[in-house]
Amino acid sequence: MVDNRAHWLPGWAEDAPEDGDLVLAFSGSNILKPGDGWFLRWGGPEMGDSRPEALALGTWDDRRLYVTTLPDSGLPGLETVTLRDALLLMPGSPADLLSTAFQVWQWWQDHRYCGRCGEPTQAHPRERARWCGRCNIPWYPRIAPCVIVVIRRDERFLLAKSSRVTRNFYSLIAGFVEPGESLEQAVAREVKEETGLEVGNVRYQGSQSWPFPHQLMVGFFADYLGGELVLQDDELADAGWFSPDEHPPVPPDTTIAGRLISAMKADIASGRSPS
Incomplete structure (x- = not known):
C-alpha cells in the first residue's frame, strides 16, 4: 500500500491558512471534491467567500495542507463524494490522507472541552493534542482498536452479511477490543458471540x-475448532462457508x-495448510 498521509510537523496548531494553501473540505462525512483532484485552494474561487475554521494537517508535496468544513450546496464546481465511497470504490483516491483528515477534524470538533472538568481546551504547543490547563492533561485523537478475522475450515472460509449494512457485500467477523483483552482474546470472543463458533x-x-x-482494524487468520453457526441477529443477517472459487460479492482490496x-x-x- 502507498503511504499517502500528510507529513505532520510540530507547531501545527499555530499555523493559519493563507491564500493558495491546500484544503481538504468535508460536509459531514462527505468530501467536497473539485473536478480535477481532491484539494481546494484556500481563497480560491471554489471556496467563494467562505473562510471557515481550518485545522493544519501538515504538508503535502511541500505545501501546507488544512482540513475544514464547508456547506455542501452553493459552492460551484464541487462534487460531493461520501467518504465510504472514496475508500471503497475509488482506487485512485488518497485513502490514508482522507482517513487521517476526517479523523483529526472530528477529534478537533469533539474535544473543545475537557472530558474531566468541562473547561475549554487549547491547542497543545508541541503535540497533536488539545490541552486542559486546569487539569494539566492532554486529549489526543481517539483510536479504537478493532479485530477482523477470516476463519478457515478445511478448504473453505467463513463470510457473513451484516444486518446493518445495506451494501450487497459479504464480509468478515469484526468487533471492538474490550478493556483488558488481548487482540487474540477479542478475536475468539467476537467470533463466539456473533457466530457460536x-x-x-x-x-x-x-x-x-x-x-x-x-x-x-487489526486483521487475523484463525482456524475453525468446533461448533455450529448460530448467528447473533442484531449483528448478522446471514453467514456461511465458501470456497475460493464460489462466494458472494466481497469488499474490494x-x-x-x-x-x-x-x-x-x-x-x-x-x-x-494453516500454520
Missing part, C-alpha cells in the same frame, strides 16, 4: 485505519477485509 491458531496478518469513526479474503483464497488455492 470456536476458533484457534489466531495469527496476525495486517492492519488498516478505518475512519468510521476512528477505528484501527482497498479494504483490509478484501485483502484478508484475497490472502485466504490464495492460501487455500495453493494447497498450504
Whole structure:
C-alpha cells in the first residue's frame, strides 16, 4: 500500500491558512471534491467567500495542507463524494490522507472541552493534542482498536452479511477490543458471540485505519475448532462457508477485509495448510 498521509510537523496548531494553501473540505462525512483532484485552494474561487475554521494537517508535496468544513450546496464546481465511497470504490483516491483528515477534524470538533472538568481546551504547543490547563492533561485523537478475522475450515472460509449494512457485500467477523483483552482474546470472543463458533491458531496478518469513526482494524487468520453457526441477529443477517472459487460479492482490496479474503483464497488455492 502507498503511504499517502500528510507529513505532520510540530507547531501545527499555530499555523493559519493563507491564500493558495491546500484544503481538504468535508460536509459531514462527505468530501467536497473539485473536478480535477481532491484539494481546494484556500481563497480560491471554489471556496467563494467562505473562510471557515481550518485545522493544519501538515504538508503535502511541500505545501501546507488544512482540513475544514464547508456547506455542501452553493459552492460551484464541487462534487460531493461520501467518504465510504472514496475508500471503497475509488482506487485512485488518497485513502490514508482522507482517513487521517476526517479523523483529526472530528477529534478537533469533539474535544473543545475537557472530558474531566468541562473547561475549554487549547491547542497543545508541541503535540497533536488539545490541552486542559486546569487539569494539566492532554486529549489526543481517539483510536479504537478493532479485530477482523477470516476463519478457515478445511478448504473453505467463513463470510457473513451484516444486518446493518445495506451494501450487497459479504464480509468478515469484526468487533471492538474490550478493556483488558488481548487482540487474540477479542478475536475468539467476537467470533463466539456473533457466530457460536470456536476458533484457534489466531495469527496476525495486517492492519488498516478505518475512519468510521476512528477505528484501527487489526486483521487475523484463525482456524475453525468446533461448533455450529448460530448467528447473533442484531449483528448478522446471514453467514456461511465458501470456497475460493464460489462466494458472494466481497469488499474490494482497498479494504483490509478484501485483502484478508484475497490472502485466504490464495492460501487455500495453493494447497498450504494453516500454520
